[in-house]
Amino acid sequence: MGWEPVRRTRAFEDVIAQIERRIAEDGLVVGDRLPGERQLAEQLRVGRSSVREALRVLETLGVVASQAGRGPDAGAVLTARPAAALADLLRLHVGLSSLSMREVAETRMMIEQWAVRHAAGNVTPGHLDRLRAALARMDRAGSADEFVLHDAEFHLTIAELSGNRLLAATMHALRATVQRHAVEAVERLGVTDPLMDDHRRIYEAIASGDAEEAAAAIADHLTRAYPDLRDPADPTGPADAPDSAGTPGPADAPDSAG
Amino acid sequence: MGWEPVRRTRAFEDVIAQIERRIAEDGLVVGDRLPGERQLAEQLRVGRSSVREALRVLETLGVVASQAGRGPDAGAVLTARPAAALADLLRLHVGLSSLSMREVAETRMMIEQWAVRHAAGNVTPGHLDRLRAALARMDRAGSADEFVLHDAEFHLTIAELSGNRLLAATMHALRATVQRHAVEAVERLGVTDPLMDDHRRIYEAIASGDAEEAAAAIADHLTRAYPDLRDPADPTGPADAPDSAGTPGPADAPDSAG
DNA sequence: TCGGGACCTATGGTCTGACCATACTGTGGT
DNA sequence: ACCACAGTATGGTCAGACCATAGGTCCCGA
Numbered sequence: 303m304g305w306e307p308v309r310r311t312r313a314f315e316d317v318i319a320q321i322e323r324r325i326a327e328d329g330l331v332v333g334d335r336l337p338g339e340r341q342l343a344e345q346l347r348v349g350r351s352s353v354r355e356a357l358r359v360l361e362t363l364g365v366v367a368s369q370a371g372r373g374p375d376a377g378a379v380l381t382a383r384p385a386a387a388l389a390d391l392l393r394l395h396v397g398l399s400s401l402s403m404r405e406v407a408e409t410r411m412m413i414e415q416w417a418v419r420h421a422a423g424n425v426t427p428g429h430l431d432r433l434r435a436a437l438a439r440m441d442r443a444g445s446a447d448e449f450v451l452h453d454a455e456f457h458l459t460i461a462e463l464s465g466n467r468l469l470a471a472t473m474h475a476l477r478a479t480v481q482r483h484a485v486e487a488v489e490r491l492g493v494t495d496p497l498m499d500d501h502r503r504i505y506e507a508i509a510s511g512d513a514e515e516a517a518a519a520i521a522d523h524l525t526r527a528y529p530d531l532r533d534p535a536d537p538t539g540p541a542d543a544p545d546s547a548g549t550p551g552p553a554d555a556p557d558s559a560g
Numbered sequence: 561m562g563w564e565p566v567r568r569t570r571a572f573e574d575v576i577a578q579i580e581r582r583i584a585e586d587g588l589v590v591g592d593r594l595p596g597e598r599q600l601a602e603q604l605r606v607g608r609s610s611v612r613e614a615l616r617v618l619e620t621l622g623v624v625a626s627q628a629g630r631g632p633d634a635g636a637v638l639t640a641r642p643a644a645a646l647a648d649l650l651r652l653h654v655g656l657s658s659l660s661m662r663e664v665a666e667t668r669m670m671i672e673q674w675a676v677r678h679a680a681g682n683v684t685p686g687h688l689d690r691l692r693a694a695l696a697r698m699d700r701a702g703s704a705d706e707f708v709l710h711d712a713e714f715h716l717t718i719a720e721l722s723g724n725r726l727l728a729a730t731m732h733a734l735r736a737t738v739q740r741h742a743v744e745a746v747e748r749l750g751v752t753d754p755l756m757d758d759h760r761r762i763y764e765a766i767a768s769g770d771a772e773e774a775a776a777a778i779a780d781h782l783t784r785a786y787p788d789l790r791d792p793a794d795p796t797g798p799a800d801a802p803d804s805a806g807t808p809g810p811a812d813a814p815d816s817a818g
Numbered sequence: 819t820c821g822g823g824a825c826c827t828a829t830g831g832t833c834t835g836a837c838c839a840t841a842c843t844g845t846g847g848t
Numbered sequence: 849a850c851c852a853c854a855g856t857a858t859g860g861t862c863a864g865a866c867c868a869t870a871g872g873t874c875c876c877g878a
Contacts, residue, residue: 310868312830312831312832313831313832313833314616314831314832322652322655325652325655325656326655330656331656331657332656332658338857338858338859339858339859340857340858340859343833348832348833349831349832349833349834350833350834351609351612351831351832351833351834352831352832352833354609354613354859354860355612355613355616357859358572358613358616358617358620359616359617359620360652362616362617362620362621363620363645363648363649363652363653364649364653365652365653365656365658368858368859368860369840369841369858369859370839370840370841370857370858370859370860371839371840371841371842371857371858371859372840372841372842372843372856372857372858373841373842373843373857373858374842375841375842376840376841376842376857376858376859377857377858377859378859380656382653382656382658384649384653384658384659387621387649388649390621391621391622391642391645391646391649392726394580394583394618394621394623395621395622395623395640395642397580397583397584398583398588398589398590398623398638398640399589400590400623400640400642400725401642401725401726402725405724405725405726405727406726408724408727409724409726409727412670412671412674412727413670416670416674466663466666466667467658467659467660467663468650468659468663468664468667469663469666469667469670472730568839570859570860570861571860571861571862572860572861596828596829596830597829597830598828598829598830601862606861606862607860607861607862607863608862608863609860609861609862609863610860610861610862612830612831615830626829626830626831627829627830627869627870628828628829628830628831628868628869628870629828629829629830629868629869629870629871630827630828630829630869630870630871630872631828631829631870631871631872632871633870633871634828634829634830634869634870634871635828635829635830636830
């Protein structure tokens with residue numbers, strides 16, 4: 303039979319659900335303020351600590367930001383920072399070996415190739431300006447750190463060509479995750495001429511609207527930067543399923559706290 | 561000048577950082593237990609509430625799970641549930657209009673096409689069995705809910721063909737996000753014959769190893785399911801950048817709480 | 819010897835109240 | 849008009865208490 307544990311909901315989960323409902327029903331938008339923690343606790347008949355835990359969750363997911371003090375900017379304000387949340391998530395799961403660098407790099411390759419292939423009509427002079435500016439700064443970079451900083455700007459701009467904010471945010475997080483690796487790789491390669499040639503080739507292909515050439519250039523570039531991508535070894539690791547690695551939990555439902 | 565606000569770190573952020581450091585340095589793996597909340601608070605010289613907020617963040621990101629009571633399973637245990645975290649993130653940001661359904665559906669298209677194109681060597685008999693089983697159950701489904709459930713299994717299996725756990729977890733979350741939409745779409749279409757034909761075409765292409773045909777079949781199928789995908793309207797919305805929509809914060813760094 | 823029930827206890831979950839740090843707001847003096 | 853100071857609302861933190869949960873322990877009876 304389909305018996306399920308009763309699964310009492312914790313107080314802070316209720317608070318999250320009610321805040322989420324308010325967002326949907328009251329049409330709250332980014333920039334709107336939530337009531338203060340004490341007021342929210344009183345209205346929801348829970349302790350302030352439960353409210354705080356709920357807000358902490360929402361802050362972690364990048365939908366609220368808290369600010370102490372008084373005035374129009376104080377309190378819990380609705381925001382939209384998915385990239386920060388994604389970056390935290392990736393960093394922790396890579397640290398736990400729940401995700402591998404190869405998987406992260408591969409995802410990055412997928413997004414950038416998709417972006418250039420589906421950039422038709424999305425490539426603006428502004429994008430090309432940003433790409434050129436990043437190239438110029440990479441040329442002038444005096445350290446690996448600085449080089450990687452502008453390299454990130456270059457690749458993030460490519461992701462934005464997709465016109466898809468989810469992909470751009472994911473790209474942001476992926477970059478942050480490989481940041482340390484990238485700096486070490488640049489320091490190891492020392493001479494960055496091949497990398498710069500790759501970048502220029504990518505830029506030329508995008509500027510001329512040659513999607514397939516751009517995709518190929520990106521593939522070559524990322525394969526050079528992440529040698530792991532060359533041979534697709536099996537990703538055997540701790541996490542075997544999208545969720546609940548190892549734990550033989552009963553219902554492995556797609557949704558969680560919702 | 562490059563002046564920056566001092567940005568005092570909050571106590572719970574320190575707790576997170578120290579737990580993260582322990583994971584890296586002590587080589588903790590999924591299944592290992594963390595000290596109890598009271599013990600952790602005493603060792604870190606912070607209040608128990610700060611420890612709890614830190615654990616709440618880690619739980620939200622899908623790296624720990626807490627269990628009350630006694631015994632080997634009680635306490636905070638390291639886990640690997642990225643999909644649950646991603647699902648929460650997407651649901652909230654879609655609710656806030658920080659992300660649109662079009663962007664979610666488009667990302668799904670990208671992943672599934674990538675998966676079938678890069679499935680070479682990853683397609684196992686087990687995968688094909690799962691796909692066939694899902695097809696059979698979809699055929700026998702008595703309600704839209706049930707149909708969508710097995711449809712999800714079908715598409716998640718496709719994502720797993722990529723051999724990339726990050727993509728599989730993301731796919732899981734994307735499916736959960738469009739769940740409601742999908743059920744309504746199936747109820748609206750009523751007759752699910754076209755959808756079933758799509759699925760069978762996808763299966764045949766995968767089984768015969770025809771990557772391009774499979775990608776085309778997926779494109780046709782998802783375009784039918786999400787008419788929004790047809791004309792790529794501009795994604796103008798509240799969130800203009802991958803992060804910090806509207807808020808003119810000083811440093812828009814890729815990383816956040818790290 | 820074995821089974822079972824009552825009790826023990828470690829763990830997370832929650833609430834209350836207090837205090838601090840922060841930063842705007844208002845007020846009064848110059 | 850300006851400025852300094854007190855007021856106050858806000859989040860951040862801590863301490864302590866109590867409840868709920870659930871495995872462990874011990875003792876008694878069969």
